Amino acid sequence: MKHITALKNSLLISFWFMFLTFPIMVIRVNTIENVVEWRWMNMLYVGFGSFVLSFVWRYLISRKEAGVKQAAAADTPSKRLTERLLTDSAFYRPVQIMAAVFFLAFPLIFSTYQINIMTTALMYVMLGLGLNIVVGLAGLLDLGYVAFYAVGAYSYALLNHHFGLGFWAILPVGAILGALFGILLGFPVLRLRGDYLAIVTLGFGEIIRLILENWNEFSFGPSGIANIDRPGFFNIDLSLEQVTVYLYYLVIGLCLFTMVVVNRLKDSRIGRAWVALREDEIACQAMGIDKTKTKLTAFALGATWAGMAGVVFAAKTTFVNPASFTFMESAMFLSIVVLGGMGSITGVIIGAMILILTPEYLRAFSSYRMLLFGAVMVLMMVFRPQGIIAGVRRMYHFPVKQSEKGIGGS
Amino acid sequence: MENVLDIKHLSMHFGGLKAVDQVSLTVKRREIVALIGPNGAGKTTLFNCITGIYEPTLGDIFISPPGGGQKRINGKKVNEITERGLARTFQNIRLFQNMSVLENVMIGRHCRAKAGILGAILKDKKTREEEQDIIERSYAILKKLGLDAYVNELAKNLPYGAQRRLEIARAMATDPFLLLLDEPAAGMNPQETRELDALIVRLREEENISILLIEHDMKLVMSLSDRISVMDYGQMIAEGEPAEIRQNSKVIKAYLGEDFHA
Numbered sequence: 058m059k060h061i062t063a064l065k066n067s068l069l070i071s072f073w074f075m076f077l078t079f080p081i082m083v084i085r086v087n088t089i090e091n092v093v094e095w096r097w098m099n100m101l102y103v104g105f106g107s108f109v110l111s112f113v114w115r116y117l118i119s120r121k122e123a124g125v126k127q128a129a130a131a132d133t134p135s136k137r138l139t140e141r142l143l144t145d146s147a148f149y150r151p152v153q154i155m156a157a158v159f160f161l162a163f164p165l166i167f168s169t170y171q172i173n174i175m176t177t178a179l180m181y182v183m184l185g186l187g188l189n190i191v192v193g194l195a196g197l198l199d200l201g202y203v204a205f206y207a208v209g210a211y212s213y214a215l216l217n218h219h220f221g222l223g224f225w226a227i228l229p230v231g232a233i234l235g236a237l238f239g240i241l242l243g244f245p246v247l248r249l250r251g252d253y254l255a256i257v258t259l260g261f262g263e264i265i266r267l268i269l270e271n272w273n274e275f276s277f278g279p280s281g282i283a284n285i286d287r288p289g290f291f292n293i294d295l296s297l298e299q300v301t302v303y304l305y306y307l308v309i310g311l312c313l314f315t316m317v318v319v320n321r322l323k324d325s326r327i328g329r330a331w332v333a334l335r336e337d338e339i340a341c342q343a344m345g346i347d348k349t350k351t352k353l354t355a356f357a358l359g360a361t362w363a364g365m366a367g368v369v370f371a372a373k374t375t376f377v378n379p380a381s382f383t384f385m386e387s388a389m390f391l392s393i394v395v396l397g398g399m400g401s402i403t404g405v406i407i408g409a410m411i412l413i414l415t416p417e418y419l420r421a422f423s424s425y426r427m428l429l430f431g432a433v434m435v436l437m438m439v440f441r442p443q444g445i446i447a448g449v450r451r452m453y454h455f456p457v458k459q460s461e462k463g464i465g466g467s
Numbered sequence: 468m469e470n471v472l473d474i475k476h477l478s479m480h481f482g483g484l485k486a487v488d489q490v491s492l493t494v495k496r497r498e499i500v501a502l503i504g505p506n507g508a509g510k511t512t513l514f515n516c517i518t519g520i521y522e523p524t525l526g527d528i529f530i531s532p533p534g535g536g537q538k539r540i541n542g543k544k545v546n547e548i549t550e551r552g553l554a555r556t557f558q559n560i561r562l563f564q565n566m567s568v569l570e571n572v573m574i575g576r577h578c579r580a581k582a583g584i585l586g587a588i589l590k591d592k593k594t595r596e597e598e599q600d601i602i603e604r605s606y607a608i609l610k611k612l613g614l615d616a617y618v619n620e621l622a623k624n625l626p627y628g629a630q631r632r633l634e635i636a637r638a639m640a641t642d643p644f645l646l647l648l649d650e651p652a653a654g655m656n657p658q659e660t661r662e663l664d665a666l667i668v669r670l671r672e673e674e675n676i677s678i679l680l681i682e683h684d685m686k687l688v689m690s691l692s693d694r695i696s697v698m699d700y701g702q703m704i705a706e707g708e709p710a711e712i713r714q715n716s717k718v719i720k721a722y723l724g725e726d727f728h729a
Contacts (some may be wrong), residue, residue: 318588325587326580326598329566333574336563343518343557345549345578345641354584450567452619455606 067111074107075100121440160309164302172305176373178413179308180366185393185405186315187362192391193399193448194328195355196335198255201242201262202390205235205360207269207382209367214282214377215275224288224372228365235364236357238265243356247349250338262387270379281378288372304373311369315362320402322358324451331355332400392430396437400448407445469531471496471645471677472517472553477526479509479516486512488701489526494645499671499678501688504698505721510681511558513698514649518555519545533644550578554643556634558650558681564623568614571622571633572605575640605640611673612636612666628659632666639674646670648680652687660684664691689713697721 082099086092164172184206191199209231216222216230246257269276276282287300288307295303322328330351333341342348371377389412397408416426437444472494479487487509494500502510516523522542531537532552540548554575563571580601586594609615612632617625622633631651638646651667652660664687671678682688688695688709695712697705699721705712712718 321590322584322587325594326577326582326601327584327587329570329574330577332566332570333563333577336565337561339520339545340557340561340563341574342545343520343549343555343561344574344637345546346574347544347546358584450565450570450619450621453567453569453602453606455615455618 063112063115066115067108070111071104071108075104078103117440164305169298169301172301174414174417176301176305176308178410179305179312180369180373181390181393181409181413182312182406183308183315183362183366183369184390185397185409186312186319186402187359187366188390189359189394189400189402189405190319190322190331190362191355191359192394193401193405194323194335195331195352195359197246197352197355198251199258199356199359200255200384200387200391201258201260201265202359202363203382203384203386204242204262204265205238205363206367206370206386207265207379208238208360209235209364210371210377210381211269211276211282211367212364213368213371214285217285217371218282221286223286224368228368231364231368232361233364235360235362235367238364239356239358239360240353242360243353247352259384259387262382262384266379266382269382276379279379281376281380283376285371285375285377287375304369308369311365316402316406323400323402327351327354392434394444396434396444398444398446398448401444401446404444404446404448411445469496470494470529471531472679473529473531473537474513474517475527475529477513477516477528478524479512479521480524485701487516487523490698490701490703492696492703492706494677494679496677497671497675498693499667499680499691501692501695502679502681502698503683503685503688503695504704508698508721509701510698511649512701514555514647514681517548518553518647519543519548530645546578549641549643552642552644553647554638554641554645555647556631556638556649556651558653560630560634562622562630562633562637564621566622567619568617568622568625568633569602569605569609569619571637572608572640573601575637576601576605579642608636608639612639628655628662631655631663635666635670639670643676645677645679648678648682650681650683652682652684660687663687667691 079100082103083096085094085096087094163175167175184202188199188202191197191202212231212234213224213227216227242258242261246254249257270279272278287295288304290303330341330346331354333344333346334348334351334355338348341351370381374381393408393412394405395408396412397406398404412430416423419426422429470493472492474490474492477487477490477492478485490509490513492500492502492513502513504510512521515521517528517540519540519542526541528540529537530540530551530553538551540551540553543551563574566574580597582594582597606615606618609618612635614629614633614636617629617633622630625633631654635646635648635651648667652663655663667678667680668691670676680692692709695705695707695709696703697712697715697718704717704721705715707715
């Protein structure tokens with residue numbers, strides 16, 4: 058009986074898809090010869106494909122549900138491999154060392170093109186980790202993160218263009234300006250949460266982009282700013298290859314710096330307050346946490362990394378224009394955080410690598426890029442909503458004696 | 468004895484509805500006061516006024532922290548009031564679900580610590596010591612409430628009774644002089660309720676604090692409290708020792724209705 062229902066459902070689905078795709082997949086009007094082509098074979102492919110896929114889909118869902126039941130039934134949650142990789146130092150130390158060697162040796166092994174791609178990916182790691190503070194830890198859905206990235210990029214571009222200031226002088230300026238804009242955005246949205254916050258931040262991102270596009274006297278409009286200086290290295294003239302390698306190591310350094318800072322913040326008094334704010338705003342205030350201050354620090358510290366990454370971006374491409382800072386970028390940053398795992402540093406790194414590197418190496422499929430991207434996101438949300446690596450809370454160790462359980466230690 | 472909490476003619480209006488109407492209430496040092504009344508009498512609204520979630524329409528709330536001096540706390544922000552030494556629990560448990568049990572308590576220490584962003588990033592000696600102090604104190608509180616076996620467990624995975632106790636532990640971590648408990652025994656079985664009774668008395672004895680609690684479990688209220696205040700339709704209809712309240716005709720009427728003839 059169960060199989061017959063499944064068969065019926067799948068048949069229904071395949072008919073429905075055949076009907077839906079009929080106008081685009083079957084009919085083709087040839088305007089040159091004024092004939093209508095009927096491609097009935099396509100309909101068959103669609104029907105068969107959706108029939109099989111619906112079976113696969115149902116099988117995966119049932120497996121997932123069985124898994125959930127199993128986990129709930131089990132007395133002690135079984136430690137999975139991913140969990141052990143993250144918590145057991147015997148597991149993650151070798152992985153860490155291997156990753157470190159790989160990234161340090163990368164420019165020695167690969168071509169300039171590869172190094173360039175990797176530098177971009179590492180910049181996204183920085184951006185992802187910054188956004189992770191706002192979205193993953195403090196739970197404030199920010200869809201306008203690209204604005205701070207733009208602020209960083211334009212602060213280097215403009216200050217370099219007008220005053221000839223160098224990269225190292227502007228890097229902290231970009232960070233501070235990013236933080237200031239973070240606070241600027243933070244004030245009006247203090248009372249907002251969830252969907253409302255997302256809409257306002259989305260608007261903020263667009264405002265910054267539109268200002269850069271239309272205020273010609275200030276930002277040179279859509280034509281952008283070209284010939285921005287690359288980062289200097291003790292006044293030595295570097296060739297293009299050398300600059301690429303130099304930028305790579307620079308970004309590696311900044312990434313490490315970001316990771317250390319975010320990791321320390323995560324388990325500090327401030328980081329705990331962010332997580333508490335995410336979990337329950339009213340209880341968080343009732344426990345003596347200043348909501349205003351906590352939200353503003355989250356926005357400011359998140360935006361700092363975007364500002365810094367923006368400066369690096371301007372220095373790397375030597376050209377900025379508003380087209381680089383569209384909503385698509387914000388969506389990308391958010392996807393990195395969500396796909397990687399909210400609140401998890403390792404997750405965000407992996408997420409950035411996947412989302413930035415895969416399209417580069419799968420250029421052959423570039424026309425299907427957004428289609429695959431969407432499909433991956435949907436599958437992720439259905440089968441692993443917590444992301445590739447879920448954020449774990451820090452464990453504290455005490456000499457616990459099992460015998461002394463206080464009153465009612467049920 | 469000195470009043471640690473002194474509420475004078477407090478009113479809270481929501482539009483035309485007088486949720487709390489001219490209520491006066493005092494809690495003395497080291498006293499356990501119960502606030503009872505039928506559903507919708509305005510008990511939780513009163514709590515929300517005291518803890519700053521609502522700003523009262525009329526009246527005054529004064530507190531006297533052990534350091535001395537009486538302060539008016541109307542319209543202060545929630546976190547400022549907690550900082551001054553009033554801590555509360557919630558009727559519907561509001562733990563930080565996805566944080567560990569220890570972290571939940573550590574959040575309570577937040578307002579008693581000072582480490583800032585720079586301290587967190589640099590991890591200097593002062594910050595490390597402060598952090599260690601927070602961890603140790605929080606663990607001590609967990610131990611006192613019999614929750615130390617759950618230290619690294621996520622709060623949402625705790626059994627119900629333990630979640631209620633964790634709320635109390637979290638509130639205790641803020642070093643309060645007055646603890647406000649909103650229906651601490653709700654949903655507990657008789658065994659757990661008895662343990663809660665012992666726990667509340669022990670907290671008063673060991674920590675030298677006053678307790679104001681809302682509760683529907685009459686057995687618990689009668690055995691626990693020094694004084695009982697009864698609210699109905701936003702007004703304070705009776706106040707006194709448990710024995711007096713038990714006999715009070717107004718209270719019986721409020722609970723059992725007008726047509727009751729005993």
